[in-house]
Amino acid sequence: MTLFGTTLDAEQIAALLSLLALLVFWLVVLRRERGYARWFKQWEADRKARREAEQAAEKRGASPDGRKGPWG
Incomplete structure (x- = not known):
């Protein structure tokens, strides 16, 4: 086989193929x-959005003065 005017033997052809x-x-x-990396960034953004939604839901469900439990 000739490539750019150079004759290539079997070893050189095998090296090129490898x-x-x-x-x-x-x-x-x-x-x-x-x-x-793209999937992980999307997964991380979704996780952060879920966490922020949970925290917002917890704040809305909390008592107005911030006390929790029977002892305040």
């Missing part, structure tokens, strides 16, 4: 990592 496979592998890993 480098290409490694590049594809790292692109897949990068894509999954970015997807995980």
